[in-house]
Structure formats: C-alpha cells, structure tokens
Amino acid sequence: MRRPALRILGLADLQAITNRLIQLQLTRYIASGVLSFIVENVSFLFFFYLLGVEVKIANVISIAIALTINFLVNKNYVFKSNLGAKKTKHQFGYYLVLVIINVALSTLAVSTLVHHS
Numbered sequence: 001m002r003r004p005a006l007r008i009l010g011l012a013d014l015q016a017i018t019n020r021l022i023q024l025q026l027t028r029y030i031a032s033g034v035l036s037f038i039v040e041n042v043s044f045l046f047f048f049y050l051l052g053v054e055v056k057i058a059n060v061i062s063i064a065i066a067l068t069i070n071f072l073v074n075k076n077y078v079f080k081s082n083l084g085a086k087k088t089k090h091q092f093g094y095y096l097v098l099v100i101i102n103v104a105l106s107t108l109a110v111s112t113l114v115h116h117s
Contacts, residue, residue: 028078032070040066044110059110060103067099 040062047058071092075081083091 025078029074032073032078035073036066036070039069055114056107056111059107063099063103063106067095067102071095 043065044058044062047053047061048055051058053061075083075088075091081088
C-alpha cells in the first residue's frame with residue numbers, strides 16, 4: 001500500500017514544533033543576557049579602572065552600552081521582530097524607562113559597594 005506524499009500535521013506534531021521554537025528562543029534569550037552581562041562588566045572595568053572615570057559615570061555608561069546592545073539583539077536576533085521604525089521607537093521608549101530604573105538601582109548598589117570596600 002502506498003503512503004501519501006503529504007501528511008497532515010497532528011496536534012502532537014504542532015506541539016513538538018512549538019516546543020522546539022520556544023527552546024530555541026529561550027536559548028537565544030539567555031545568550032543575549034550573557035552577552036549583555038559581559039559587555040556591561042567589561043565596559044565598566046574599562047571605563048573605571050583603565051580610563052579612571054568616576055564610578056557612577058562608568059556604571060551609567062556601561063549599562064547604557066549593554067542595554068542598548070541587549071535591546072537590539074533581542075529585537076533582531078531573539079524575537080526577530082519586524083516592527084516598523086515608529087513602533088520600534090515606541091518600544092524602545094518603554095525599554096528606556098526600564099533602563100533608567102535599572103541604571104538608578106545599579107548605580108546606587110555599585111557606588112555603595114565600592115565606597116564600603
């Protein structure tokens with residue numbers, strides 16, 4: 001008996017495909033987080049220790065660099081977003097609010113740790 005050339009995907013097949021895509025996206029998301037962590041810390045060390053920039057300024061610069069890279073990597077590589085320029089600017093605006101909160105809390109923590117060591 002001949003098998004048909006095409007097979008209709010069942011629910012189990014769709015779930016397997018969905019699970020694989022989620023795993024791949026999660027792996028990319030974790031990789032983008034690791035990249036951001038490395039960029040932030042290397043740039044902080046560069047500005048603070050090598051260039052002698054004051055700790056709070058070095059921290060703000062390194063976070064701004066890392067989070068900008070993180071936004072672009074997540075948008076283009078992790079989630080493969082094809083939003084137009086207007087929606088991307090709107091999305092980046094929300095992201096910027098999170099960055100400001102992150103910078104404020106991180107700068108407070110880093111300056112406290114540096115001055116208490």
